[in-house]
Amino acid sequence: MKLLAFLKYVVNALSYGIVLAIALLLLVPELRPSGNSSLTNLLTNPNQAEQKPLSFAQAVSKASPAVVNIYSEKIETTPRYGGQPQTSTRLGSGVIMESQGYILTNYHVIQQADLIIVLLQNGQRYPGELIGYDIPTDLAVIKVNASNLPVIPQQVNQQSFAGDIVLAIGNPLNLGQTVTQGIISATGRNGLSNTSYLQFLQMDAAINDGNSGGALINTNGTLVGINSAKFTQTNIQLNIQGISFAVPYQLAYKVMQQIIENGKVVRGWLGISARDYYTDVKGFAIEGVTENSPAQAAGIRVGDVIYQIGEHPITSISQALDIIAETTPNSELTIKMYRQSRPIQTQVTIVELAN
Incomplete structure (x- = not known):
C-alpha cells in the first residue's frame, strides 16, 4: 500500500x-x-x-512562361464576299523548346497559314516561321527571331506512367493562359513508326480549342507531352468525356530534332506486315511482304519469324517497327530469323518511307 x-x-x-x-x-x-x-x-x-493545402502553383510557375499563344491567319478570296480577301484566324498554343526561338505546336494549328503570330506571356509578339511539320504525329516546329526566351523544363529520359498527375497549359477559347488537371489514363510508345491513338498519352485533363499544341507537365513542372486533341469518332450521339491525347515528350523531341535538321521527319521503311509471335521464341511473324520493297530484295518471306534486328533482340512488332523507322535510309541492317525452325540471317538495306 x-x-x-x-x-x-x-x-x-x-x-x-x-x-x-x-x-x-x-x-x-x-x-x-x-x-x-x-x-x-x-x-x-x-x-x-494544419497542413498546407495541396498546390501545383510551383510547377505551373516553372512551365507557364514557356507556353505561348499562337494565332495563324489564312487569307482567302471567295465569290461569297464579292472576291474580296477574307482573313480567318485559327487559335492554338505552343511550347518554347529552345531559348533561340524553336517552338513545338500541333500541325493543325498552323496548317495552310499565311501568317503566324506568336504571343509570349509577357506580352511580346513575334512573327513565326514554319520550319517543318509531321502529319502522322500532328506536330510542327516554328521559329521566332528572338533569343534568351524562357524554355520549358525538360528531362531527356522522361517517362510517364498511368496514374501520374498531369497539368495541361494552354489558351482555350482565347480565354488566356489556363491550367487544367487530370491523370494519365494510358501511355503509348515513343518511336517514329506509324502512329495512332495507341501511341499517344491518354489523359482526362480537359482539352478545348486553343489548348492544342500546349504543354502537358507533371507536378514538378517538367514537360511530359504536347497536347494534341480530344477523342472523336463518327458516332456524334455518344457524349464522350475525359478522353484526351498528348504526344509523349520523347517522341515529340525526336520529331522536333529531325524537323530542325532535315525540314521533315525521315523514317526508314522495310516493307512488311506482321504480327507478334507468341511462343517460346520472342519476335514477330511475317504475314506479308510488299512488292519491290527492301524486305523482298533481302529474301524475307511470309512465315519467317524475325527475332533480332541489328544488335536489338525483338520483343514485339511495335519495337521492331520503331527500330526500322529510326534507322537512317540507305543503312544496312542484319536481320536474324527462323525459317521452318531453322535459324538464318540476311542483310537488308533500309530505304526512306515515302510521305
Missing part, C-alpha cells in the same frame, strides 16, 4: 510540473527554447498543426 501511495504521489507531482511548465511557456515567451521545436510550436501555435 505504501508503494502504491508513493507512485500516486510521483504521478501527481509530474502532472503538476508539466502543467506548470506549459503555463510558463505560454505566459513567458523568453523561456521558450531557441530553434524549431515541433512540440513547442504545437503548444504555442496550435493552428500551425
Whole structure:
C-alpha cells in the first residue's frame, strides 16, 4: 500500500510540473527554447498543426512562361464576299523548346497559314516561321527571331506512367493562359513508326480549342507531352468525356530534332506486315511482304519469324517497327530469323518511307 501511495504521489507531482511548465511557456515567451521545436510550436501555435493545402502553383510557375499563344491567319478570296480577301484566324498554343526561338505546336494549328503570330506571356509578339511539320504525329516546329526566351523544363529520359498527375497549359477559347488537371489514363510508345491513338498519352485533363499544341507537365513542372486533341469518332450521339491525347515528350523531341535538321521527319521503311509471335521464341511473324520493297530484295518471306534486328533482340512488332523507322535510309541492317525452325540471317538495306 505504501508503494502504491508513493507512485500516486510521483504521478501527481509530474502532472503538476508539466502543467506548470506549459503555463510558463505560454505566459513567458523568453523561456521558450531557441530553434524549431515541433512540440513547442504545437503548444504555442496550435493552428500551425494544419497542413498546407495541396498546390501545383510551383510547377505551373516553372512551365507557364514557356507556353505561348499562337494565332495563324489564312487569307482567302471567295465569290461569297464579292472576291474580296477574307482573313480567318485559327487559335492554338505552343511550347518554347529552345531559348533561340524553336517552338513545338500541333500541325493543325498552323496548317495552310499565311501568317503566324506568336504571343509570349509577357506580352511580346513575334512573327513565326514554319520550319517543318509531321502529319502522322500532328506536330510542327516554328521559329521566332528572338533569343534568351524562357524554355520549358525538360528531362531527356522522361517517362510517364498511368496514374501520374498531369497539368495541361494552354489558351482555350482565347480565354488566356489556363491550367487544367487530370491523370494519365494510358501511355503509348515513343518511336517514329506509324502512329495512332495507341501511341499517344491518354489523359482526362480537359482539352478545348486553343489548348492544342500546349504543354502537358507533371507536378514538378517538367514537360511530359504536347497536347494534341480530344477523342472523336463518327458516332456524334455518344457524349464522350475525359478522353484526351498528348504526344509523349520523347517522341515529340525526336520529331522536333529531325524537323530542325532535315525540314521533315525521315523514317526508314522495310516493307512488311506482321504480327507478334507468341511462343517460346520472342519476335514477330511475317504475314506479308510488299512488292519491290527492301524486305523482298533481302529474301524475307511470309512465315519467317524475325527475332533480332541489328544488335536489338525483338520483343514485339511495335519495337521492331520503331527500330526500322529510326534507322537512317540507305543503312544496312542484319536481320536474324527462323525459317521452318531453322535459324538464318540476311542483310537488308533500309530505304526512306515515302510521305
